[in-house]
Amino acid sequence: MAELRATSPRVVAVLASSGACDRVVPRDGVRVVRVARREVLLVSDADIDVREVGEQVDEPHAVVDDVSAAWAALLLAGDRSREAFARVCELELPRDGWVQGEVARAAATVIAEPALVTILVASMLAAHVEDRIRTDAAELLAP
Amino acid sequence: MHVADGDTVAAALYRAGVRTFSRSVKYHRRRGLYCGTGDCPNCLMTVDGQPAVRTCVAAGRDGMSVTRSGGWPSADRDLLHVTESLHRVMPVGFYYKTFIRPRFAWPIAERVIRRATGLGKLPPTREAARKVVRHEHVDVLVIGAGAAGLGAARDSVTSSARSVIVCDEGRVGAGVAPGAPLDRIRELEAEVRADGSVIVLEDHVAIGVYDGLHVPLASELELVHVYPERVVVATGASQTHAVFPGNDLPGVMLGRAAAALAGVHRVRPGDRAVMAVGNEEGLDHLDTLLAVGVSIVALVVPAALADRVPDGVGEVVVDGHVHEARGRAAVREVVLGRRGRGKRFACDLLVLSLGLAPRDGLARMALADEPVTLAGDAARGVDEEPLARDGTVCLCEDVSVHDLEQAWREGYRGAEILKRYTTTTMGPCQGAMCGRALSCFAAARGGSVHAGSSAATAPRTTARPPARPVTLETLAAGVHEIVDKRTSLHELHVAAGARLDRSGGWLRPFTYGDWREEYRAVRERVSIMDVGTLGKFTIGGPDASALVGRVFPCRTDDLTPGRTRYVLTLDEAGYVMDDGLLARVGDLEWYLTSTSGGAGRTDARLRNFADRFALDVHVLDRTSQWGAINVAGPHARDLLEQLTDDDVGTDAMPFPGFADITVAGIACRAIRTGFVGELAFELHHPRSRGPALWRALAEAGRRWNLVPHGLDALELLRLEKGHLYLGQDTMPDDTPTKLGMAWAVDTSKPWFVGKLALERMEARSLPRRHVGLEFTGCPAHAAGLRGEPLLAGGDVVGRVTSAERSIALDRAIGLGWVRSVGDGFPTRFTVGSGAIATVVPTPFYDAGGARMRG
Numbered sequence: 001m002a003e004l005r006a007t008s009p010r011v012v013a014v015l016a017s018s019g020a021c022d023r024v025v026p027r028d029g030v031r032v033v034r035v036a037r038r039e040v041l042l043v044s045d046a047d048i049d050v051r052e053v054g055e056q057v058d059e060p061h062a063v064v065d066d067v068s069a070a071w072a073a074l075l076l077a078g079d080r081s082r083e084a085f086a087r088v089c090e091l092e093l094p095r096d097g098w099v100q101g102e103v104a105r106a107a108a109t110v111i112a113e114p115a116l117v118t119i120l121v122a123s124m125l126a127a128h129v130e131d132r133i134r135t136d137a138a139e140l141l142a143p
Numbered sequence: 144m145h146v147a148d149g150d151t152v153a154a155a156l157y158r159a160g161v162r163t164f165s166r167s168v169k170y171h172r173r174r175g176l177y178c179g180t181g182d183c184p185n186c187l188m189t190v191d192g193q194p195a196v197r198t199c200v201a202a203g204r205d206g207m208s209v210t211r212s213g214g215w216p217s218a219d220r221d222l223l224h225v226t227e228s229l230h231r232v233m234p235v236g237f238y239y240k241t242f243i244r245p246r247f248a249w250p251i252a253e254r255v256i257r258r259a260t261g262l263g264k265l266p267p268t269r270e271a272a273r274k275v276v277r278h279e280h281v282d283v284l285v286i287g288a289g290a291a292g293l294g295a296a297r298d299s300v301t302s303s304a305r306s307v308i309v310c311d312e313g314r315v316g317a318g319v320a321p322g323a324p325l326d327r328i329r330e331l332e333a334e335v336r337a338d339g340s341v342i343v344l345e346d347h348v349a350i351g352v353y354d355g356l357h358v359p360l361a362s363e364l365e366l367v368h369v370y371p372e373r374v375v376v377a378t379g380a381s382q383t384h385a386v387f388p389g390n391d392l393p394g395v396m397l398g399r400a401a402a403a404l405a406g407v408h409r410v411r412p413g414d415r416a417v418m419a420v421g422n423e424e425g426l427d428h429l430d431t432l433l434a435v436g437v438s439i440v441a442l443v444v445p446a447a448l449a450d451r452v453p454d455g456v457g458e459v460v461v462d463g464h465v466h467e468a469r470g471r472a473a474v475r476e477v478v479l480g481r482r483g484r485g486k487r488f489a490c491d492l493l494v495l496s497l498g499l500a501p502r503d504g505l506a507r508m509a510l511a512d513e514p515v516t517l518a519g520d521a522a523r524g525v526d527e528e529p530l531a532r533d534g535t536v537c538l539c540e541d542v543s544v545h546d547l548e549q550a551w552r553e554g555y556r557g558a559e560i561l562k563r564y565t566t567t568t569m570g571p572c573q574g575a576m577c578g579r580a581l582s583c584f585a586a587a588r589g590g591s592v593h594a595g596s597s598a599a600t601a602p603r604t605t606a607r608p609p610a611r612p613v614t615l616e617t618l619a620a621g622v623h624e625i626v627d628k629r630t631s632l633h634e635l636h637v638a639a640g641a642r643l644d645r646s647g648g649w650l651r652p653f654t655y656g657d658w659r660e661e662y663r664a665v666r667e668r669v670s671i672m673d674v675g676t677l678g679k680f681t682i683g684g685p686d687a688s689a690l691v692g693r694v695f696p697c698r699t700d701d702l703t704p705g706r707t708r709y710v711l712t713l714d715e716a717g718y719v720m721d722d723g724l725l726a727r728v729g730d731l732e733w734y735l736t737s738t739s740g741g742a743g744r745t746d747a748r749l750r751n752f753a754d755r756f757a758l759d760v761h762v763l764d765r766t767s768q769w770g771a772i773n774v775a776g777p778h779a780r781d782l783l784e785q786l787t788d789d790d791v792g793t794d795a796m797p798f799p800g801f802a803d804i805t806v807a808g809i810a811c812r813a814i815r816t817g818f819v820g821e822l823a824f825e826l827h828h829p830r831s832r833g834p835a836l837w838r839a840l841a842e843a844g845r846r847w848n849l850v851p852h853g854l855d856a857l858e859l860l861r862l863e864k865g866h867l868y869l870g871q872d873t874m875p876d877d878t879p880t881k882l883g884m885a886w887a888v889d890t891s892k893p894w895f896v897g898k899l900a901l902e903r904m905e906a907r908s909l910p911r912r913h914v915g916l917e918f919t920g921c922p923a924h925a926a927g928l929r930g931e932p933l934l935a936g937g938d939v940v941g942r943v944t945s946a947e948r949s950i951a952l953d954r955a956i957g958l959g960w961v962r963s964v965g966d967g968f969p970t971r972f973t974v975g976s977g978a979i980a981t982v983v984p985t986p987f988y989d990a991g992g993a994r995m996r997g
Contacts, residue, residue, distance in 0.1 A: 070768030
């Protein structure tokens with residue numbers, strides 16, 4: 001079965017030059033997602049030191065901001081997590097990596113691990129995406 | 144009737160004596176079981192309420208409700224068969240020609256034609272079944288689970304590859320008579336199933352091959368979107384559809400249908416049969432029929448196979464052909480021809496096993512460079528077939544050789560244009576039966592560059608999805624058009640009993656019970672509103688000022704930090720797309736709000752222009768990150784002062800301006816706004832703190848009897864100020880001047896998006912403008928006037944876009960657009976049932992703006 005859980009991860013956005021984005025180094029437990037040439041998201045279950053990230057970026061006009069309130073994470077865990085995910089999204093998940101695209105018609109960043117799928121969506125759309133997963137993958141989800 | 148184990152619906156019907164399976168769509172000719180492989184339209188019936196089910200491959204079961212399509216009052220006794228005698232007055236394309244004059248005739252004729260045709264009726268009340276939708280990414284998709292398909296699936300097995308094989312005729316091996324071919328299928332199936340990397344999907348139909356590659360597979364219960372790296376089409380071959388007079392009579396049957404009835408379902412397809420054989424498979428069918436006791440009275444066979452004809456066959460006609468089938472309700476006599484001479488044979492069955500044509504339609508849907516290959520019989524060539532002088536070419540659309548000839552004479556000289564004019568190949572079988580005959584017909588007449596092509600080489604018409612009939616329910620599966628966004632205050636609104644509805648893509652409160660009381664709270668006391676739906680953006684970086692200067696038409700370089708300005712967003716054509724507030728945060732940082740529905744587009748346009756102009760700018764969309772609550776009313780400042788130590792006075796925070804302050808312990812960006820026409824502060828805050836801020840404001844506001852307001856109250860509040868709702872009050876080609884907002888454009892700027900177009904339009908006379916209206920003689924509740932035309936001298940010269948009775952002014956007011964008439968714009972109109980509308984200046988309320996400046 002799969003288990004669906006909503007969480008509020010820590011997310012820090014970095015908007016900077018391409019070279020400055022390259023300098024962002026992941027720490028333990030922090031996933032660095034390069035969503036665009038000049039944009040990086042750092043995602044973690046634990047706090048992220050924004051000041052340290054700013055020092056890594058080291059660019060005067062870069063934006064380094066804690067944008068956690070903007071995001072919600074829907075976690076699909078368990079042996080049928082990918083099957084449940086495939087009910088609402090056509091994206092092909094890597095074994096360990098991330099992709100961007102549409103999940104239940106909402107823009108999302110999806111982080112895939114062997115037994116865990118983390119769907120990062122705008123918090124204003126989290127309820128919609130969660131509803132869709134619970135409806136469309138009902139028989140795959142643990143009660 | 145009884146349904147035997149393993150029966151298809153069609154087999155059970157045939158066993159019960161049913162011979163007329165349907166009526167043809169146009170001439171209501173009787174149609175019997177024909178292909179037996181799901182390729183032709185003859186056996187389409189309504190099964191358990193679902194129309195157009197291919198009964199020759201659909202599994203039957205006791206208790207099924209099966210209705211034949213076509214025919215009135217029934218398929219057996221069909222009075223509409225009279226249309227066949229009207230063939231001369233209903234030639235091909237008749238409805239293009241016959242009902243175009245007088246014009247009123249077509250809607251009537253269309254209704255009559257629609258009732259007389261069709262493949263059944265959709266149940267009007269049936270609930271759509273919930274179909275599971277899922278997506279599969281695989282290395283190989285094999286379509287077709289015969290020996291070739293199973294072999295391809297087995298060969299695709301590697302250590303890392305994942306494959307799907309799909310069987311569209313029930314279970315693997317269904318419909319194949321016991322014998323060596325079925326044994327081979329079972330052997331391959333076992334090998335494939337033994338390997339866990341191959342997914343076997345039975346009873347699924349491939350709808351089409353789309354760019355990508357993307358192949359949707361539909362079954363009764365689910366829709367599977369498959370995204371394969373490569374596709375193997377192993378859908379086999381269908382038996383060729385021979386064209387001769389009487390070829391569509393019940394009792395004329397392709398060899399596979401007859402053999403399946405006899406060999407699989409143990410139903411004798413007829414007593415006395417004439418058979419035409421063109422290949423070795425035909426000889427197998429002959430053996431099967433003989434085995435169940437069918438008397439073969441005559442056999443047409445090529446010389447190459449003549450010495451393999453078994454004993455027990457009547458007359459053998461070597462190198463002959465079927466000249467004609469005759470009969471009224473079913474075939475009773477067949478005329479065989481050889482060397483210009485014909486001979487008649489009485490019979491009740493004509494079995495045709497003349498040749499094969501590959502089922503390659505799915506492969507032909509793919510682009511040339513896409514990895515789609517054919518395997519097995521789907522990759523074979525086409526057996527030659529003679530073109531007859533008459534007979535039914537297209538079984539689905541009732542098109543005969545005679546019809547094609549007439550179309551040809553009318554100038555439709557090419558397979559593609561013949562297809563469109565006669566609708567040949569456009570029915571449920573999608574050309575599976577008639578496609579080659581059509582192409583061959585066109586090529587043989589030399590109307591194309593492929594003149595002289597044979598059946599094997601004549602170019603086919605374009606293949607497009609769907610390859611098989613597909614239900615609307617399937618097409619709609621997984622489509623959820625409504626995506627509701629929710630603010631962080633959603634649960635609070637629900638708990639407060641708000642009436643929530645959709646606006647700009649969000650679920651928003653329209654009222655909490657009494658919108659007039661909410662209105663009064665804003666005008667007389669203080670109120671709060673959830674405006675977290677507004678688009679919110681930070682624009683930063685060395686070129687941030689250059690970007691806002693180019694994107695917005697107003698002056699921006701004079702804005703100092705802490706000040707805001709109302710901005711319009713124009714497209715390149717100078718039309719108003721959106722509006723909002725632009726705030727200068729610092730030398731290199733700006734903050735922008737947009738309308739609730741325009742946030743996504745604003746984000747895209749800002750990034751787009753930053754990229755196009757190669758500007759060093761960062762755009763951060765904070766719409767989801769930040770909530771916003773508007774505190775509005777004469778006591779708005781008093782309320783804030785209860786919750787903040789920051790200075791929110793006029794000097795510290797003048798209108799229009801903003802300041803970053805702390806309210807109830809929550810960091811907020813407070814922006815002075817004027818949309819409702821009262822002293823107001825929009826508090827932009829981290830979304831996660833929204834509920835706490837809302838509760839604190841509501842609690843502190845109790846001393847002023849605070850009630851929150853929704854969109855219903857806002858409608859009147861903004862209307863009294865003459866403020867437009869973009870979309871409701873505007874049209875897609877509105878310019879700032881048409882909206883009376885030329886003041887929001889600084890034409891002295893060297894460039895901004897839309898400037899060139901605006902300059903060109905300004906040089907012309909103004910065709911339309913937006914105005915304020917006051918109504919007299921209208922009902923007390925003036926909202927009904929919204930959408931009404933404005934009439935002057937009996938002509939429609941405009942339209943009301945907003946209307947309401949003002950509580951503050953106690954008169955009916957509105958907004959609308961008016962077009963120019965002669966040299967000017969009319970100022971007085973009749974509207975609705977007898978009301979008078981007069982153009983008046985706006986704002987209606989607090990024209991000097993003293994209240995909002997507070």
